Amino acid sequence: MKNCLAAVLVLIAALPSWAFRPDQVRLGVLRYGDASDFDPYPTVWREVARALEEATSVEFDPLVKEPVRPTAQELQSHALVFLLATPAFKGWSPSERAALANWVKLGGGTIVVLGAEGLGAAAARGSRGADSDGLDARIRREMELIFEGAKLEAISPKHALFKSFYLVRGTGGVLERSRVVEGIRIGERYGLIFSRNDLLGALLKDAEGRYLFGCYPGGEEQRKESFKLVVNIFLYALTGTYKEDIIHLPYILQKLKR
Secondary structure, eight states: OHHHHHHHHHHHHHSOGGGGOTTOOOEEEEOOSSHHHHOSOTTTHHHHHHHHHHHHOOOOOGGGOEEEOSSHHHHTTOSEEEEEEOTTOOOOOHHHHHHHHHHHHTTOOEEEEEEOOHHHHHHOTTTTGGGHHHHHHHHHHHHHHHTTTOOOEEOOTTSGGGTSSSOOOSOOOSBOOOSOOEEEEETTEEEEEEEOSOHHHHHOBOTTSOBSSOOBTTHHHHHHHHHHHHHHHHHHHHHHHHTTOTTTHHHHHHHHHO
16 A cells, blocks of 8 residues: 555656646746847737637636746746747757757657747837848757757648647738748657747737737738637647646547537
């Protein structure tokens, strides 16, 4: 009996802390530079929460959003983390890269990398917007360093990411810089998802409830695709993370069927 109890305690201790709260999503935002750099749209998570709740009836508390340093201790409390890539992003140290790689490969976590240039583009269409290609190159180089040479690949439009909840036909964003969503495959799933387009900027509203940025070239249809793709990314990341977890799979399937 003592041996069985000890085995159960070891199993419980090994579970990540988010495993005990299937009704909440602890959203991590990877830290770098100042808060205005790594979380340039701090109010947009309300819109993300609303979109998720309307789509799935899963309760999502935007206050659970937490700044996360790329360390094993801070990553272990999250199922997925976002890197909102602004021109201030320069990369991480070797130890931080190793922590991110282990969290994805061994811990089942998912990194979602999104371009986040809306505020800079609105303030100065030239200066920060002109750094987009350089930022894209830095992101790709950093991901290859984290995943030891693995290349980002275009995710097929037929992949589950584009139909995990909504049928997504576009790639959204404030400005359609790319017509593909890319990823790095870890086993049977994408452990990293990368959209160069500013998906969250397309969801951002001002204090009066008006959208802050127009979407080009597709207008409001492009904004709708942004909402749909953000919801799908969340659900793909969570169901991919939990798909082998017998505790959470029935819960998630029940929610997705509503």
